Amino acid sequence: MYKTSFFKKSLLAVMAVFLYSCDKDFNAIGDGLVGDDHFGLESEKYDVLAFNQEVTPIQSSTMTPNALGIFDNPLFGTTTANFVTQVGLASYPLKVGDSPVIESVVLEIPYFSHATATDSEGNTTYELDSIYGDKNGKIKLSVYESGIQMRNSYLSNGSQVPQFYYTDQNTDFFNEKKGVRLNDGDVLQNDEFFFDAKEIVNKTIDPDTKKETVERKKPEMRLYLNKQFFQDRILNADASKLAAEDVFQEYFRGLYFNVERSGSSPSNMALMDFAQGVITIKYKAKTSSTTDDENATEDKQILLNLKGTATSTANFLQDSRNPDYQNAITTNVNKTEGDEKLYLKGGQGSLAVVRLFNPTDVLSYNSKGEPVSGANGVPDQLDELRSNSAVKYWKVNEANLVFYIDADKMASTEEPNRVYLYDLTNNAILADYSTDAVSAYGGLISLGSDKRGKSYKIRITSHIRNLIKDATAKNVDLGLVVSQSPTTIAFNALKNKNDIMAAVPRTSLLNPLGTILYGGKPSIPEDKRLKLEVYYTKPN
Numbered sequence: 062m063y064k065t066s067f068f069k070k071s072l073l074a075v076m077a078v079f080l081y082s083c084d085k086d087f088n089a090i091g092d093g094l095v096g097d098d099h100f101g102l103e104s105e106k107y108d109v110l111a112f113n114q115e116v117t118p119i120q121s122s123t124m125t126p127n128a129l130g131i132f133d134n135p136l137f138g139t140t141t142a143n144f145v146t147q148v149g150l151a152s153y154p155l156k157v158g159d160s161p162v163i164e165s166v167v168l169e170i171p172y173f174s175h176a177t178a179t180d181s182e183g184n185t186t187y188e189l190d191s192i193y194g195d196k197n198g199k200i201k202l203s204v205y206e207s208g209i210q211m212r213n214s215y216l217s218n219g220s221q222v223p224q225f226y227y228t229d230q231n232t233d234f235f236n237e238k239k240g241v242r243l244n245d246g247d248v249l250q251n252d253e254f255f256f257d258a259k260e261i262v263n264k265t266i267d268p269d270t271k272k273e274t275v276e277r278k279k280p281e282m283r284l285y286l287n288k289q290f291f292q293d294r295i296l297n298a299d300a301s302k303l304a305a306e307d308v309f310q311e312y313f314r315g316l317y318f319n320v321e322r323s324g325s326s327p328s329n330m331a332l333m334d335f336a337q338g339v340i341t342i343k344y345k346a347k348t349s350s351t352t353d354d355e356n357a358t359e360d361k362q363i364l365l366n367l368k369g370t371a372t373s374t375a376n377f378l379q380d381s382r383n384p385d386y387q388n389a390i391t392t393n394v395n396k397t398e399g400d401e402k403l404y405l406k407g408g409q410g411s412l413a414v415v416r417l418f419n420p421t422d423v424l425s426y427n428s429k430g431e432p433v434s435g436a437n438g439v440p441d442q443l444d445e446l447r448s449n450s451a452v453k454y455w456k457v458n459e460a461n462l463v464f465y466i467d468a469d470k471m472a473s474t475e476e477p478n479r480v481y482l483y484d485l486t487n488n489a490i491l492a493d494y495s496t497d498a499v500s501a502y503g504g505l506i507s508l509g510s511d512k513r514g515k516s517y518k519i520r521i522t523s524h525i526r527n528l529i530k531d532a533t534a535k536n537v538d539l540g541l542v543v544s545q546s547p548t549t550i551a552f553n554a555l556k557n558k559n560d561i562m563a564a565v566p567r568t569s570l571l572n573p574l575g576t577i578l579y580g581g582k583p584s585i586p587e588d589k590r591l592k593l594e595v596y597y598t599k600p601n
Contacts, residue, residue: 102596109581109591110416112400115390118229118556121376130330132193137575138382146374147315151364155303158346161296166286170338189258191332198329200320202254204244207315208237211373227556228409231377246285338367378408406575407543415539418442456598460525464517465589467577476514477543477574485540488552492523542569
């Protein structure tokens with residue numbers, strides 16, 4: 062009985078394979094093939110044109126996380142990241158109380174971190190995430206009251222439009238900062254500030270029971286701010302200024318975080334979620350209860366947060382670029398033949414423009430969907446594929462782009478963990494990304510035996526199927542950028558769009574790292590050259 066059942070199942074399997082081989086449509090055969098074993102499928106390789114593109118000032122408002130610090134990259138140069146944010150009261154209207162006297166003002170912003178060990182007494186050791194540069198680096202940190210009121214929108218031709226702030230506006234906010242530096246604690250909170258990975262342990266003793274309470278918190282930025290400033294601006298403010306958020310944010314326009322080098326110390330940079338930040342003002346006010354002591358007071362506190370209902374923020378990124386990098390993305394760009402090396406850098410950095418099938422001209426199509434050659438009369442590889450009657454019966458099982466890292470150049474610096482390929486022409490994700498952004502699509506770094514990066518592989522099977530099957534589908538430009546998160550797919554607008562692009566993926570703006578990849582020029586060795594590799598099933 063078992064042998065008979067097995068025979069029937071085997072016969073059905075053979076018939077199914079035969080029927081697939083006769084199918085004339087572009088079926089999604091092998092959708093799950095993401096490894097290097099292609100089961101004997103035939104592959105074809107196609108030329109790819111790729112060149113560098115500078116990223117000019119870009120929208121950096123109202124996003125998270127944000128960079129703060131100074132990152133020295135030996136290949137790309139130095140990036141200085143400053144930050145500005147509005148501040149909101151925890152609730153409105155605020156009632157301060159009578160005769161308030163301030164006791165302390167503390168700003169707390171948690172770092173991204175993970176625990177590595179916990180001892181028998183409950184003390185936890187942490188390691189900070191998203192720190193770039195020397196982990197023991199120091200910076201000179203100054204926090205000021207901002208002098209510019211940030212808005213979420215403005216009126217233009219009778220309509221409300223979004224108000225953007227850009228990476229190149231640091232000078233505007235620096236010149237308009239107000240008063241003196243507010244973080245006036247010890248030197249480790251300002252002139253020699255560092256991102257401390259230590260657990261925060263607060264111990265308090267009840268005055269009546271004498272019982273000790275221990276509060277433990279993950280590592281965070283903790284700054285003691287100027288008490289007199291907050292006494293004057295908050296506790297002594299007119300009640301009308303504390304009545305509603307829009308009025309308060311016009312009155313108190315936020316905080317501006319400025320960084321400089323701390324003497325000769327190496328510096329570093331962190332990504333931080335400022336929206337989790339809280340300012341706690343502790344003070345005493347006359348008690349509201351009936352008492353014989355007219356001088357009796359009670360402890361109170363006010364919370365200000367960095368995440369109001371309409372909070373605006375901006376990240377300012379100033380780059381001092383190395384000459385080789387600057388020339389590669391500006392002076393020496395070859396849009397006709399492509400560039401030998403592709404320089405990707407996050408922030409206000411650079412990306413690679415990728416053109417598949419080495420297009421020679423923009424082609425149009427007639428009413429039958431047949432390609433019509435452009436002015437030079439030369440069809441490109443894609444047109445040849447579409448017009449090849451044999452190709453019409455091939456099944457596209459898998460299509461990949463593999464970008465090889467210039468390991469010699471990158472040996473001295475940290476590599477980005479992921480890159481991201483997208484439709485640059487339309488500022489959109491590719492079809493493959495929407496199917497499976499993390500596993501099938503790829504983009505993660507592939508490491509060699511030396512634990513250094515070797516390549517990035519991206520699967521674009523659905524994109525290639527659509528191009529070959531649909532003669533009217535436009536062979537759009539693709540953009541390749543470094544990526545901070547595979548789930549961040551929003552785009553940020555350029556301050557001044559150009560003939561190549563009008564926006565850049567936010568995931569690239571959030572990542573300060575860079576990498577150097579090999580392009581698709583014939584002068585590059587075959588084993589490093591960028592190619593489009595397509596695996597087909599070809600009927601006999």
